[in-house]
Amino acid sequence: MFGFHYRLERKAIGLMLVIIVVSSIGGFVEIAPLFTIHQTVEDVPDMRLYTPLELAGRNIYVREGCYACHSQMIRTLRDEVDRYGPYSLAVESKYDHPMLWGSKRTGPDLARIGEKYSDEWHVAHLDNPRDVVPVSVMPAYRWLLRTELRIDDLGLHLKAQRAVGVPYTDDMIANAAADAYGQAVPDSRQAEGVAKRYGKATTIRLFDGRADQLTEMDALVAYLQILGRLTEAPYKAKAQIGETP
Amino acid sequence: MFWTRLNFGKLQVGEHVALPLEDSVIRQLTKKERRLALLMLIFLGFIGAAMGILGRDDPLGIHGVLVFVAAILMVFFLGSEYYAPEPSNDRLARYYDDPSKVGIVMSMIWVVFGLAVGDWVAWLLVDPDLTFDAAWSSFGRIRPVHTTSVIFGFGGNALIATSFYVLQRTSRARLADQLSPWFVLVGYNLFCLIAVTGYLMGVTQSKEYAEPEWHADALLVVVWVTYFLIYLRTLARRKEPHIYVSNWYYMAFILVVAILHIVNNLAVPVSIGHAKSYSLFSGVQDAMTQWWYGHNAVAFFLTSGFLGMMYYYLPVRAGRPIFSYRLSIISFWGITFFYMWAGSHHLHYTALPQWVQTLGMTFSLMLLVPSWASASNALLTLNGAWHKVRDDATLRFMMVAAVFYGLSTFEGTFMAIRPVNSLSHYTDWTIGHVHAGALGWVAMITFGSIYASVPWLWKRERMYSAKLVEAHFWLALSGTAVYVFAMWNSGIIQGLMWRTYTESGTLAYSFIDSLIAMHPYYIARAIGGLLFLVGACIGAYNVWMTVKVPAAAMEKAEDTPLPMFPTGINVQPAE
Numbered sequence: 111m112f113g114f115h116y117r118l119e120r121k122a123i124g125l126m127l128v129i130i131v132v133s134s135i136g137g138f139v140e141i142a143p144l145f146t147i148h149q150t151v152e153d154v155p156d157m158r159l160y161t162p163l164e165l166a167g168r169n170i171y172v173r174e175g176c177y178a179c180h181s182q183m184i185r186t187l188r189d190e191v192d193r194y195g196p197y198s199l200a201v202e203s204k205y206d207h208p209m210l211w212g213s214k215r216t217g218p219d220l221a222r223i224g225e226k227y228s229d230e231w232h233v234a235h236l237d238n239p240r241d242v243v244p245v246s247v248m249p250a251y252r253w254l255l256r257t258e259l260r261i262d263d264l265g266l267h268l269k270a271q272r273a274v275g276v277p278y279t280d281d282m283i284a285n286a287a288a289d290a291y292g293q294a295v296p297d298s299r300q301a302e303g304v305a306k307r308y309g310k311a312t313t314i315r316l317f318d319g320r321a322d323q324l325t326e327m328d329a330l331v332a333y334l335q336i337l338g339r340l341t342e343a344p345y346k347a348k349a350q351i352g353e354t355p
Numbered sequence: 356m357f358w359t360r361l362n363f364g365k366l367q368v369g370e371h372v373a374l375p376l377e378d379s380v381i382r383q384l385t386k387k388e389r390r391l392a393l394l395m396l397i398f399l400g401f402i403g404a405a406m407g408i409l410g411r412d413d414p415l416g417i418h419g420v421l422v423f424v425a426a427i428l429m430v431f432f433l434g435s436e437y438y439a440p441e442p443s444n445d446r447l448a449r450y451y452d453d454p455s456k457v458g459i460v461m462s463m464i465w466v467v468f469g470l471a472v473g474d475w476v477a478w479l480l481v482d483p484d485l486t487f488d489a490a491w492s493s494f495g496r497i498r499p500v501h502t503t504s505v506i507f508g509f510g511g512n513a514l515i516a517t518s519f520y521v522l523q524r525t526s527r528a529r530l531a532d533q534l535s536p537w538f539v540l541v542g543y544n545l546f547c548l549i550a551v552t553g554y555l556m557g558v559t560q561s562k563e564y565a566e567p568e569w570h571a572d573a574l575l576v577v578v579w580v581t582y583f584l585i586y587l588r589t590l591a592r593r594k595e596p597h598i599y600v601s602n603w604y605y606m607a608f609i610l611v612v613a614i615l616h617i618v619n620n621l622a623v624p625v626s627i628g629h630a631k632s633y634s635l636f637s638g639v640q641d642a643m644t645q646w647w648y649g650h651n652a653v654a655f656f657l658t659s660g661f662l663g664m665m666y667y668y669l670p671v672r673a674g675r676p677i678f679s680y681r682l683s684i685i686s687f688w689g690i691t692f693f694y695m696w697a698g699s700h701h702l703h704y705t706a707l708p709q710w711v712q713t714l715g716m717t718f719s720l721m722l723l724v725p726s727w728a729s730a731s732n733a734l735l736t737l738n739g740a741w742h743k744v745r746d747d748a749t750l751r752f753m754m755v756a757a758v759f760y761g762l763s764t765f766e767g768t769f770m771a772i773r774p775v776n777s778l779s780h781y782t783d784w785t786i787g788h789v790h791a792g793a794l795g796w797v798a799m800i801t802f803g804s805i806y807a808s809v810p811w812l813w814k815r816e817r818m819y820s821a822k823l824v825e826a827h828f829w830l831a832l833s834g835t836a837v838y839v840f841a842m843w844n845s846g847i848i849q850g851l852m853w854r855t856y857t858e859s860g861t862l863a864y865s866f867i868d869s870l871i872a873m874h875p876y877y878i879a880r881a882i883g884g885l886l887f888l889v890g891a892c893i894g895a896y897n898v899w900m901t902v903k904v905p906a907a908a909m910e911k912a913e914d915t916p917l918p919m920f921p922t923g924i925n926v927q928p929a930e
Binding site: 112115119120122123125126129130132133134135136137139140141144145147149150151169171172173174175176177178179181183185186187189190192193197198199200201202203204205206207208209210211212213214215216217218219239240243245246247248249250251252253263266267270271273274275276353355 | 486557699704708714773786
């Protein structure tokens with residue numbers, strides 16, 4: 111072995127090729143089967159897509175780096191199931207490009223935060239967390255309420271999402287901007303289209319409490335309220351108890 | 356670019372006693388190289404302009420302006436001496452160290468900046484209102500500024516600078532050409548700048564340690580390929596039949612980081628005028644790819660590259676040969692093979708299939724063997740030189756780095772065990788572990804190597820002040836200790852509070868209870884970070900004075916008729 115190495119370390123190209131081969135094996139064995147083994151992601155018929163407004167909200171979540179403090183992955187442990195709800199299934203982040211499972215809980219997990227709090231609570235909390243949770247160390251996102259949401263390019267966003275495998279239809283792409291507006295303004299003409307394209311269960315509300323302007327707050331709250339509610343599968347699965355390590 | 360003002364070339368006149376005129380970076384380039392540089396800068400300017408126009412409604416446009424302005428400034432810099440006479444071929448008989456000098460200076464700038472931002476972020480967890488009412492200054496945007504500045508800005512520049520230095524010495528050959536090292540340095544720092552300014556504007560993929568968006572990622576690919584080609588071309592010119600251990604590690608670092616970077620950053624941009632893109636992978640596949648990347652960024656960026664540094668600077672500084680050649684072979688291939696399997700230990704108990712989790716844990720356990728082989732190889736090399744460790748803070752930096760390397764690889768292996776991970780994951784313990792590695796191992800070996808190379812590179816007898824090196828050492832060590840102990844405590848308390856049940860079978864503590872319990876540790880952590888930052892500032896001052904002070908003394912010698920010392924030194928501080 112050392113004799114072979116004695117010869118190998120005299121050849122730059124040889125050394126390079128061996129490094130590439132030796133280092134590639136692990137990733138190949140662990141990652142490639144995740145795409146081919148069917149059981150990796152559960153088959154769930156009711157799994158729905160993010161609406162354009164929710165996607166815009168998700169992009170704000172990404173932009174602000176919320177993943178640094180909040181996970182979206184409830185582990186299969188008893189205390190996590192008791193604290194946050196049924197553990198996360200792979201299918202729930204099937205349309206998440208990228209996934210936001212996170213690695214740190216400076217704040218609590220958000221995988222099942224949807225509809226646990228009212229819109230008003232979220233708006234007040236995001237505007238200044240210490241107004242509702244006095245000891246919170248979360249930043250205040252005051253600019254969300256005063257920043258208008260950009261929706262003119264949402265069609266392009268949906269198109270890019272389709273390119274990476276999310277099944278948005280031509281109809282959804284064409285109406286992305288209108289749907290985003292409609293979901294946050296229930297009385298508007300555009301609101302009907304949202305339910306038609308994304309299902310009757312879609313939440314159509316004045317998320318930030320104002321009808322005069324579509325703000326980034328609308329989008330982020332719409333996203334937070336859908337977390338854990340894209341499919342009923344985790345709640346229907348056999349009663350989850352969770353492990354005790 | 357700072358060196359337009361600094362006129363860096365003039366700092367190393369020492370090497371050009373016989374050629375007092377050939378002193379600036381540009382004057383050392385041949386006419387052909389200058390022409391090529393100009394063409395590349397014009398091309399860069401065009402790219403900047405195109406990004407500016409296509410992305411006019413998007414942060415991409417601001418990056419376009421940044422790239423355009425950088426290109427214009429460099430064209431002016433190049434133009435200032437474009438028609439200067441060609442350098443003589445004598446230069447080819449010497450090592451080409453200017454890129455290493457610039458790399459070290461950039462590295463010191465990034466570390467002071469990155470640590471300062473890091474400490475600010477730490478204080479934000481003590482008092483979240485210690486910031487401005489502006490989007491750019493919120494925790495989620497400046498945290499990646501900290502991580503990118505220290506990992507890629509500080510670590511990356513130090514790796515590039517030392518790899519060029521070590522490559523030439525261990526090959527006994529000059530770098531293959533003079534332009535591509537500058538391309539790598541300028542391109543790399545432009546990448547860091549685009550990344551960091553991007554986060555402030557909200558341009559991020561939210562993939563840990565792979566936050567930069569597609570346009571920055573594409574730039575890094577070009578830079579990285581050039582970097583590796585320099586390595587291969589210089590190795591091809593080597594006068595030594597064997598490739599030294601350090602170079603195996605540097606090669607693995609460059610190659611594997613390229614593989615990881617390209618695969619993990621595959622994405623589809625919203626449009627050519629948008630900085631935003633969507634990752635090609637989603638959900639569980641994305642999680643596995645991300646942590647395959649994330650864990651091996653630790654392995655091949657923060658370990659392999661710095662082991663390359665250690666295998667050169669530690670034996671040279673100690674004046675002892677490496678303890679065991681066979682141990683270095685075993686540890687090199689062990690690290691190269693095992694590490695790539697270990698990423699899934701970041702995903703224990705998640706929706707990732709359990710067979711992958713088990714594989715990740717198994718290989719993480721095996722990883723302890725090559726890791727400790729490296730650490731003990733380093734420490735055993737010091738046998739017979741322990742008196743030097745006592746007296747020389749530079750060597751002590753390297754020794755402590757090897758100790759921290761051993762400790763944090765043990766801790767990492769321990770935390771990869773599933774039941775341990777059930778407690779440690781998502782808590783501050785992870786943060787403590789990362790900083791034991793980053794402060795204790797990566798930063799310590801880098802500071803040791805920088806303190807060793809600065810006098811060698813600038814032809815000084817020693818650092819400006821040995822006392823300041825000593826002060827930096829104790830600040831760095833105490834800062835790391837305070838930081839790591841604070842995070843161990845907070846992490847374990849957090850983990851235990853989250854899983855504690857009352858006798859009636861309900862959870863004993865709310866999340867808020869655990870947050871309140873963290874407060875004193877967050878203060879301690881921020882103080883530990885502050886100590887480390889003060890140490891780095893002292894280090895930067897010491898490096899600067901080493902470069903500057905003897906030059907001032909030698910300026911007097913300019914008047915003497917005998918050119919025993921180099922003349923024409925002209926240092927203008929960059930303010």
